Amino acid sequence: MTTFRAGAASDVGQIRSNNQDSKLVVESTSVFAVADGMGGHQGGEVASAIAVETLEAVITEPTVDTLVEAVKEANRRIFARAADDDELRGMGTTLVAIALVNQEADEEEVAWVNVGDSRVYLLRDDELNQLSQDHSLVEDLRRGGQLSEEEAAVHPQRNILTRALGIDEAVQVDTDSVMPFVGDRFLLCSDGLFNEVERPVIIDVLRSVEDPDAAAAELVRLANEGGGRDNITCVVVDVTDDGGRAVRAREAAAAAAASAAAARAEAGEDPTLPPLGDGEGPDGAAPTTATVETPATQGDPAVADGDPTPPAGLPAAPPPVTEPDPDAATAPAAGDDVTEAFAAPVVAGASGATYPDADDAPDSSTDPDDLPFGRTTEDVFADLDSAGGRHWVLTALGAVVVLALVLGGAYLAGSWYAGRTYFLTAQDGEVQIYRGQPGGFLVFDPSLEEASGVAIEDLTADERAEVEAEPEFDSLQDARTQVNTLQTSAEQRADEEEAPTTTTTEAPTTTTRPGASTTTSPTTTTEGP
Known part of the structure; x- marks a missing residue:
């Protein structure tokens, strides 16, 4: 069973008049979050508070899907609240959260979600790894190679977000999970921390300050000392028990290493050296690669005699040519003039039969009522002129329809292009x-x-x-x-x-800075209006 110990701290900072950050620490369900609101004096506070309150209310079962759906529900609630209140219009918030989830039977993991530029870190074996990825313009430029790490850290537009909760009806949520081990320490924070405190200093505090509350408070103090130009919120979560997972993992790794060393020793290799293929070969030579012979690819099997179906991918053979029957009545006799035999014109009669000459056709008079299609004569060429007229009308009508379709398509395309930005x-x-x-x-x-x-x-x-x-x-x-x-x-x-100014007189005075640093105990805490 994985258990946690958590601490948190939040402060308004040195410049802002109100704290738009919110935090969530719920050890009973192992859910922890930080939200950094934006959008006016009141809007940011409301948005971040809705985000953490929704997570606490919606996450009822430990799954990744539940965690992601809770974030999407928070987005919907913030968006709807802003639509109903003109004073909150355009408000939004970042959100980063972690929760203990059951990926498989008896296998617990810590899942994290992120929208915006608040961050979640993992300190493991004294190494600090950033699990989340900032959704900001500057981070996109850095990942694209257009800015260096140093340039991104001081870029004047580093606070421009590309994704946040409450800005649109739907939101894309980043998520992943890690296996927790005893000694792991998670840090969730708003940008008011990492924009003011350098990474090596954050690492030093997380390594040296054992109590999570004290570590969070120290990080907030250092951010204020560095300028405090934004609200600062930190949540520190320690893995205090992993059900023996870390011990089992070390034992499994040691057993695998011992088994591999024994196998190399049995094969006559030095068990103190890495196996061949893992880096260098013997005496520093390049590693060798085993060569496996494969049989040549066989061609398509021959088609049996009389089988009309060719192999797949080959065209079918043309049909056989049939020799004409010399006894057939249609074939000209030997010595006949072929040109004369087929040169006579063929004229269609009313019955559909054909005759070499019009004079040979039977004389028939057909009742106009028996003619098809309302014809008044059996002369098939009699209405040629009117047919040509109808053809012109149909052609013109078709051209108009095609032109209308082209113009309509052009209008729609132009409308789409004009309104896409x-x-x-x-x-x-x-x-x-x-x-x-x-x-x-x-x-x-x-x-x-x-x-x-x-x-x-x-x-x-x-x-x-x-x-x-x-x-x-x-x-x-x-x-x-x-x-x-x-x-x-x-x-x-x-x-x-x-911002109020403080004057010094001979009489002792006490100056209280608004928004003093506050700490919370590891009990359920939700900040917001």
Whole structure:
């Protein structure tokens, strides 16, 4: 049975006026999470709180599917809440969580999920591994080789997300799982930690501070010391018991190594050396590779005489040529002039029979009532002129239909192309999201998708220039994410301008910084409004 011990800490930071992060520590069901809200003073708090509350309520059985479905349900609830309240419109949150799940009988694993740029780390054998992958513009550029690790760490747009909860009705959730062993330590955190504290320092704290609460509190303290420009939240989870899994794994590895060494010794090899094929061969030579002979591929079997079916993939033989019967009545006699025999014209009679000459056809008069298709004469060429007229009309009608289809297809294609992108623009003194191509495309003008409420005058000169350049986005979610980033930056500047100052006088004074660091005990904790 796998058991955990967890601790957590959260702080508003040095700049923000409110804490939009939320955390979840539920040891009874082994579910732990961190959410980093965004979208206005109140929206971020509401979104992150909905996320962790939904996880706590929905996860009732330990499976990966349940964990993923809980995240998707949180996304739906946040999206619906924002649609019902204009003041919360555009709110969203990141979410990273871990939970103990049963993948197979008697095999417990720790599953993790991630949406956004909050992170989950695993410290194992003093090595820190990042399990999650950031959903951000800068991380996409780094993975694509367009930015180095150092450039990504200081890039001014590193807070622009490409995925978050609550932005759209559906969301893609990253997930995976690892086998937990005694001594493993998981760290879940918002970007307020790793943007302020360097990785080696995080590793040192996780290695040296044994108590999870104390470790989380120390990481928050260091983030504030490094600038505290964002909310900071950490959840530290230790694996305290794995049901003997680690011992069994070590014993199995030792047994496998001993068995391999014995086999090499029996084969006359030095058991202290790695087996051939694993790196270098004897005396440092290149490893040898066994060669296996394979029989040549056989051709298709011959087809038995009289079998009309050829082997697969071969064409069927042409039918045999039948020699003409010299006694047949249609064959010309030897010495006859073949040209004369077949040169006489063939004229169709009313009965459908053919005759070498029209004069040889029987004289028949057919009642007009007996003629097919309403004909008045048995002369098949009598209505040739009117038939030609009908042919012209049908041709013209077909051309009109084809032209209409082509124009309709062109219109639909143009409409799709014109409306497949979104862009930001400055209209009526605020940032607005338009759908279409900036400046329009052919006859298709862009249309207003939604007004953001972000005032142009609250933006910096660079941000105004960026909006006035009408940047384009592939989806409405990407455009909303950029608007949220602009709004968050504007609010952060406003908070900095409104931040109280402390003056020093001769009399002793006590200054209390709002949002002091708080810690939580390893009991069920949910932060949010």
